[in-house]
Amino acid sequence: GDSVTQMEGPVTLSEEAFLTINCTYTATGYPSLFWYVQYPGEGLQLLLKATKADDKGSNKGFEATYRKETTSFHLEKGSVQVSDSAVYFCALSSGNTGKLIFGQGTTLQVKP
Amino acid sequence: EPEVTQTPSHQVTQMGQEVILRCVPISNHLYFYWYRQILGQKVEFLVSFYNNEISEKSEIFDDQFSVERPDGSNFTLKIRSTKLEDSAMYFCASSEAGLAGNEQFFGPGTRLTVL
Numbered sequence: 001g002d003s004v005t006q007m008e009g010p011v012t013l014s015e016e017a018f019l020t021i022n023c024t025y026t027a028t029g030y031p032s033l034f035w036y037v038q039y040p041g042e043g044l045q046l047l048l049k050a051t052k053a054d055d056k057g058s059n060k061g062f063e064a065t066y067r068k069e070t071t072s073f074h075l076e077k078g079s080v081q082v083s084d085s086a087v088y089f090c091a092l093s094s095g096n097t098g099k100l101i102f103g104q105g106t107t108l109q110v111k112p
Numbered sequence: 113e114p115e116v117t118q119t120p121s122h123q124v125t126q127m128g129q130e131v132i133l134r135c136v137p138i139s140n141h142l143y144f145y146w147y148r149q150i151l152g153q154k155v156e157f158l159v160s161f162y163n164n165e166i167s168e169k170s171e172i173f174d175d176q177f178s179v180e181r182p183d184g185s186n187f188t189l190k191i192r193s194t195k196l197e198d199s200a201m202y203f204c205a206s207s208e209a210g211l212a213g214n215e216q217f218f219g220p221g222t223r224l225t226v227l
Contacts, residue, residue, distance in 0.1 A: 032213040043218035043219050043220040044205075046215045046216075049215065089155060093213070093214075097162075097168040097210045098143060098160065098209070099157045100147070101157065103154065104154045
């Protein structure tokens with residue numbers, strides 16, 4: 001079945017460092033891809049999405065490009081801030097019910 | 113800004129007891145979902161619900177689980193006879209449509225602890 005694999009965490013960076021969180025997927029058909037973020041004590045929030053190959057999703061300085069040839073959707077940010085500390089989830093959705101299939105989540109800790 | 117709410121935030125129960133987790137989705141949304149996250153593991157899909165019936169369910173969603181939209185605002189998940197392995201964070205989500213590209217809005221979760 002469909003699945004998502006994320007890089008293991010936690011990831012610890014200094015403020016203003018470059019961030020990459022790797023995400024690869026396995027799916028039949030043409031899924032939509034998402035990054036969700038979970039701040040401490042809160043629910044999951046959509047960070048960005050891409051619905052077809054070569055689309056780039058972006059939000060709050062984060063970017064991810066839907067790469068069909070490598071089945072990847074890596075999350076990047078050029079300069080992280082302490083406030084970016086959270087758990088990041090890569091997810092895919094396919095079919096006609098919209099259900100999400102998540103990766104295991106990657107914890108990001110940014111130190112001042 | 114509209115948001116999905118869930119109650120209670122934390123539920124502690126004895127094994128074998130019934131629990132009902134409650135969610136209020138965003139008012140104009142038509143698709144509703146339950147997910148769960150066992151500590152340290154992935155967020156897993158349980159069930160999707162549309163037009164007063166289940167549209168899809170996972171293997172996890174067996175006969176001990178049920179969902180209901182008892183009125184125009186609430187969406188509930190019932191676990192009939194809880195097991196230790198049901199201890200998890202349960203998230204409710206809603207979306208305007210059930211298409212693959214649509215954003216789902218998540219509630220803050222209910223932490224269920226089964227003793």
